[in-house]
Amino acid sequence: MKRPNFSLWLCIGVVALFYCSCKDNTKGKQKVDLAQQGEKPVSTADSTLFHFWDKFDMQDTAQVKNPEKGEQQLADFLQLLAQHPDSATRDKAIDLMLDKAKVNRTSFDYFIKQYEHYLYDGNSPMRNDIVYESVLRYLIKTDLLSDLEKEAYRPTYKLVLRNKVGQTAEDFTYELANGKKQKLSDTKANYTFLIFYDPDCSHCKETIQQLRDTPQLVQLFAQLKVQVVAIDPWGDRTKWKDYQSQLSDQWINGFDSESKILSFNLYDLKASPTIYLLDENKKVLLKDTYLQQVIAYFVKTNS
Known part of the structure; x- marks a missing residue:
């Protein structure tokens, strides 16, 4: 077994803990x-x-x-x-x-x-x-x-029932800042950190800032070859363009110009931000999760 990576554990302490998940401590089933x-x-x-x-x-x-x-x-x-x-x-x-x-x-x-x-x-x-x-x-x-x-x-x-853990995430087309279009399935990475955000959402801004400005987290994502795909699905092109400077140049920043994500309920966007973690084949590892839980997943799987 590999020794735990110190930078992984350091990220847990650096990133704000929004919510705690429960863990089953039962040692066996009698x-x-x-x-x-x-x-x-x-x-x-x-x-x-x-x-x-x-x-x-x-x-x-x-x-x-x-x-x-x-x-x-x-x-x-x-x-x-x-x-x-x-x-x-x-x-x-x-x-x-x-x-x-x-x-x-x-x-x-x-x-x-x-x-x-x-x-x-x-x-x-x-x-x-x-x-x-x-x-x-x-x-x-x-x-x-x-x-x-x-x-x-x-x-x-x-x-x-959509995008459950283990399923292949729903594919969709998005527009880039240069006007070109590509699909989620085109992303080449060990992991895809898919975040749907609203430029007016304060919680989105907090999460994006942590993801962008925490050195240990940036290092971790680079080490594990995690590609951040940030998608604005809400249909206001002006707000999307004005928000470009808030995102890292290393991320893929997309806009759902045809509003298909919402129109066809491809993803359940009941909260902003909504985060998914996908594997290299775009299968869902974590659904509707939090940044802290993504880090915890990496700690567990890469220790």
Whole structure:
């Protein structure tokens, strides 16, 4: 095993930490006897998820809407779900929880809004398309909702299924400052740091400044042959051109002159900036991520 690269770890300390991700510290999965389910034994972690809401009274609306009760219970549940790698287990845990909530439409509607707030809101530090995908799968099949209500969730469901980790990122054409056009797939690099930004977004400016002006980070990206592809998808050419000086000359700075990214929902741009990390074949390594998480990924894979 190679020794850890000091510059990688130094970058973690230099770059501002916007959000912290949860890590599963469980050292193993102990089997329990659940023969009464008629299924193969499940791990203690799975059992905790499946029985997480057993003692929670969905009929007690006051408890449900109490932030220290209902909302806190959901936040703890979501942390456990985010740590679980198996989609079938996540689906089952959410199915069990929402089936329990169905006994009270007020409770059901409340938790659906909380799921959206925590998992899909662009400003939520806990946003997680993988977990929200399980919620959406439930909503488009439940008998509690009308066909019209279900249809309202289908566009979002299709969107969260795009550009998932392991998939090839949606290709698109963009315009360069010199007027030439090229495609995302044309990028030649070990990694592509794809950032969709809005020239008026203060958080975008902070991220871009860190990416451009942190010497250790610039060195790291050069060392690992990371190509930054910065795309303005919002369609205001004047603002895009005026913002050119804020970006590094080493980056690819593109403009979606035909607004296809937004028109065809090629990427889910619910927040600015939106960041993806792609491998040399343009497969998604990190989806809708943060600069700090990209650095952490490099630390883990290059140590």
